[in-house]
Amino acid sequence: MPxxxxxxxxxxxxxxxxxxxxxxxxxxxxIGGGIVLVxxxxxxxxxxEVPDAIRMQLAVGxxxxxxxxxxxxxxxxxxxxxxxxxxxxxxxxxAVAVGVVCGxxxxxxxxGDVLTAVFGTVAALVAVHMAIGSERLxxxxxxxxxxxxxxxxxxxxxxxxxxxxxxxxxSVPTLVMCSYPIRRAVGTASAIGLVxxxxxxxxxxxxxxxxxxxxxxxxxFVNVLGFALIIPATVLCAPLGAxxxxxxxxxxxxxxxxxxxxxxxxxxxxxxxx
Numbered sequence: 001m002p003x004x005x006x007x008x009x010x011x012x013x014x015x016x017x018x019x020x021x022x023x024x025x026x027x028x029x030x031i032g033g034g035i036v037l038v039x040x041x042x043x044x045x046x047x048x049e050v051p052d053a054i055r056m057q058l059a060v061g062x063x064x065x066x067x068x069x070x071x072x073x074x075x076x077x078x079x080x081x082x083x084x085x086x087x088x089x090x091x092x093x094x095a096v097a098v099g100v101v102c103g104x105x106x107x108x109x110x111x112g113d114v115l116t117a118v119f120g121t122v123a124a125l126v127a128v129h130m131a132i133g134s135e136r137l138x139x140x141x142x143x144x145x146x147x148x149x150x151x152x153x154x155x156x157x158x159x160x161x162x163x164x165x166x167x168x169x170x171s172v173p174t175l176v177m178c179s180y181p182i183r184r185a186v187g188t189a190s191a192i193g194l195v196x197x198x199x200x201x202x203x204x205x206x207x208x209x210x211x212x213x214x215x216x217x218x219x220x221f222v223n224v225l226g227f228a229l230i231i232p233a234t235v236l237c238a239p240l241g242a243x244x245x246x247x248x249x250x251x252x253x254x255x256x257x258x259x260x261x262x263x264x265x266x267x268x269x270x271x272x273x274x
Contacts, residue, residue: 014044015226019233022066025260027074027190027241028253034165035260037063038119039267041226046271051213054221056112056119058214060164061204061221064197067166070234071193077242083187085180088143093195095150096167099157100199107162108207108221113272119163120268126169127261143178156192161200166193169261182253186245 018040025036041059050058078084107115143149152174160167168189175185201222208214208221217225245253 012229014040015229016233019066019230020237022230023070023073023234023237024241024244027077027238027243028245028248028256034063034067034163035123035169035264037066037230038164039264039271041223042116042268042271044226045215045223048215050215052113053111054208054211054213056115057107057204057208057221058218058223060107060115060162061201061208062223062226063164064161064204065201065222065227066230066234067164067193067197068201069231070238071166071190071197073235073238074190074242075187075194077239078187078190081187081242081246083184083246084191085184085188086191088188089191089195092143092149092153092192095153096157096192096195097199099154099159100161100196101157101203102154103158103161104200104203104207106158107204115162116268116272118159120265120272122159122163122169123261123265123268126173127258127265129173129258141179143175143180157196160196161203164200165196166190167196168193172257183246186253 018037022034022036038056038059041062042056045055045058075084144152156167156170156174160170163169166189168186171189171192172182172185175188176182180188205220205222208218211220214221215223215225217223248256
């Protein structure tokens with residue numbers, strides 16, 4: 001019994017710690033915390049001996065569920081500072097949502113290794129851009145019109161839902177390269193996170209319903225225990241991250257984002273190849 005209680009305490013402490021870090025990063029970078037939570041949850045479910053075939057789906061689905069509350073908290077904080085572009089969200093949101101549906105369907109039908117590879121590859125590419133890419137690198141003076149804008153939103157929604165992230169990993173670089181100020185891009189990304197997380201979490205619940213070897217307290221590919229432990233920490237810490245974001249020089253914010261993504265990518269590739 002002491003060993004079991006100790007194991008539960010370690011798991012609970014790890015999940016709470018991940019929630020604190022994820023909440024701060026959600027407000028700081030607009031990322032919804034998923035890029036932190038997915039690798040952590042992946043390792044937790046590895047410890048619990050969840051089968052390889054569904055381990056990544058469970059991590060992604062649980063991450064998306066927690067991002068719902070985190071994104072709301074982060075979005076409210078950025079909105080108070082006028083950093084959320086609501087007109088852009090109204091034009092871009094529908095295409096992102098359609099992409100989420102596509103990504104959820106794909107994720108529910110492939111082996112977990114596919115999602116791990118997608119996560120590591122995309123994180124590495126964005127890390128290179130954010131860390132060493134020139135701030136003067138611009139693809140356009142503004143976000144492209146239709147159909148390019150909707151196509152971009154479709155890709156962001158699809159890939160983000162397969163990675164279990166709120167969308168800023170892709171939407172922030174896209175907006176910055178279209179001449180958006182990074183703080184405004186980060187604030188808008190926090191709102192895009194909600195557009196991705198809500199339908200994404202529901203989709204993973206449905207696609208994983210009845211799957212074999214799920215850990216206790218799982219609704220499809222969403223683990224309720226992880227959700228319950230992580231949500232309070234992320235909601236409380238997201239406003240702190242938002243305050244930090246508005247006090248950090250834009251270049252430093254880009255470098256911090258890039259370094260963090262590089263470390264995350266390396267960790268996921270290690271899990272993939274091992």
